[in-house]
Amino acid sequence: MNIKAGLWQQQTLKLTMTQELSQAIALLQYSAQELTAFLENKALENPLIQIESGSVQPMNPLVDRHRRSHQKSEKDWIEQIGAKHVSVEEQLISQLNLKMLTADQLKVIRHLIHNLDENGYFTGDFNHIAASLNIPEEMVEDGLAVIQTLEPAGIGARNLQECLLIQMEYEKPENELAIKILSDYFIPFAERKWKQIAKELQVTLKDIQGVFDEIQLLDPKPGALLMPESSAYIIPDVIIEQTNTGLTVRMVDDPIPKVVFNDRYYRKFKDQDQQVNRFLQEKLQDYQWILKSIEQRKDTLIKVVSKIVEKQTAFFQKGPHFLEPMTMKEIAADLEIHESTVSRAVREKYAQTPIGTFPLKSFFSSTIQTVSDDENTSSTQVKNSIKKLIDQENKEKPLSDQDIVEQLKTLEGIVVSRRTIAKYRDQLRIPSSSKRKRFI
Structure with missing residues (x-):
């Protein structure tokens, strides 16, 4: 075997993941909100990029870099009028008769409220709270008992069993069988060992079924009723419409800001020294790549959605029950692109159709x-x-x-x-x- 050290030339073909290619892949899978955030960050990094969104003035990174946080706080100020949310503590304290409580009792109750989780369950420890407040443990227990008398019924419970029991005693105190089952037979009842319970309590399975139906009406997460609800809005990425000539597909470009070249900045500094010129060329190339990637994202999304419409025509015209079996692999094969490209194109994107708004992923099924x-x-x-x-x-x-x-x-x-x-x-x-x- 002849082993020698030396230099040889070898020609090979391989795919290299350049920064530009990585950026194009990232932009394809971005939702409209993610793409907007990406472009805003790019405008801060690249002085040749300005972004426009509807009636919003172009963003000048040199002037607006330090104003961004201030502008964000002022945005949509009209919508914030009347949007004041009342805290869980305020909602519960407002139900108390403060004249009947001492300052120490109110302090304990406030402390206990801070130990409620998002579902309204008490997650603290009596010993720890008593030690931290330097009070008897009985005083902590009494404070929790006060909270458990407040609405919504079940608030302050330490577990699901206690939560349901509090609600049943509050709403249906006459239902002694349900209260007995929740108190003494909670685990067997949950495991549906109803025959055993019926035999021991000398009732029928019909009676047990009635208790089950009553308990189904209770709320296992009463604390959620105290949490402020925020409205969720879905802005579709594409619109599928029924026209006289058939189904058509068009992009919704409004949510995505327009990328504009800062020609004034470029002309001002392009005749400077070599280092500045090199910097401008890099930023110019970055700007061009972003434009190209955005256009490629739009083109790919239109092609994928158009192919979905072609294969799911019955769905859009007759309803969800007519969804045809379709995989991303089939779409990729028809468009002669990789399956991962289809997956990225439909990620976190929605289509407004004649029968409602749907995630693009929902059109794929095995x-x-x-x-x-x-x-x-x-x-x-x-x-x-x-x-x-x-x-x-x-x-x-x-x-x-x-x-x-x-x-x-x-x-x-x-x-x-x-x-x-x-x-x-x-x-x-x-x-x-x-x-x-x-x-x-």
């Missing part, structure tokens, strides 16, 4: 085999069929997963395994047949 060799169905359609069968089942004898398998094959020609039914049922948040069983 293919399920049917009895007919020339037909397939989508996983979404299978889930809809499962839900329909369970809605129509005899609740005294609910369908098992195997029963659903057989009925799907017999009634709709859909071939799925019992394990698939269990998985889809879990995704639909439908309990098993044993937990769906009713005794009335």
Whole structure:
């Protein structure tokens, strides 16, 4: 074996992930909000970039760099009028008769309120709180008892059992059976060991079922009622419209600011020394790459959505039940692009359609085999069929997963395994047949 040290030339082909390519990939997967934030940051880094958004004046990084935080605080000031939120502590304290409480008692109650989680449960420790406030532990327990008398019922409970029990005693004090079950049989009741409970309490399964129905009406997270709700808005990235010539696709460009070249700055400094000129050339190239990446993002998104519309025409014209099986791999093959490109293009993006606004990802579903060799169905359609069968089942004898398998094959020609039914049922948040069983 001849081993020698030396220099050789070798020609190879390989794909290098340049900064520009990485940037183009990132822009493709950005949502409108993420892309706006990216462009704003770029405008701060690159003096050749200005951004415009509707009636907003161009952003000059040299002038506005230090004003950005101040402008942000003033933005949409009209919408903030009347948007004052009342804290959880204020909502609870307002229910107390302060004249009946001493200063120390009020101090303890305020401290306990700060130990409530977002669901309204008390998560503190009596010993620790008593030691930190230098008061008897009984005083802490009394303070929590006061909180548990406030609304919403169940606030200040230490666990789910106590939360439901407080609500039942407050709302249905005459329902002694429900209170007894929640107090002494909570775990067996939750595990649906109803026959055992019925035998020990000498009641019928119908009575137990009635208690279950009553408890279902209670709120396991009472603290959520005290939390301020913020409105969530979805701005679609594309609009799919029904016209006389068929379905059309157009981009929604309004949320994305327009990138403008700062020609004044460029002309002012372009004849400076070599170092300044090199800096300007780098920033000019960065500006050009951003424009190209934004245009490529728009072009790719339009192509992907247009192909989705082509394959899901029945969905847009007739409704969600007509969703055809379609994978990202199929779209990628038709457009001759990589599957990951399709995945990035539809990430965190929404389409406004004639039947509502949907995430682009919702149009993709796996293919399920049917009895007919020339037909397939989508996983979404299978889930809809499962839900329909369970809605129509005899609740005294609910369908098992195997029963659903057989009925799907017999009634709709859909071939799925019992394990698939269990998985889809879990995704639909439908309990098993044993937990769906009713005794009335």
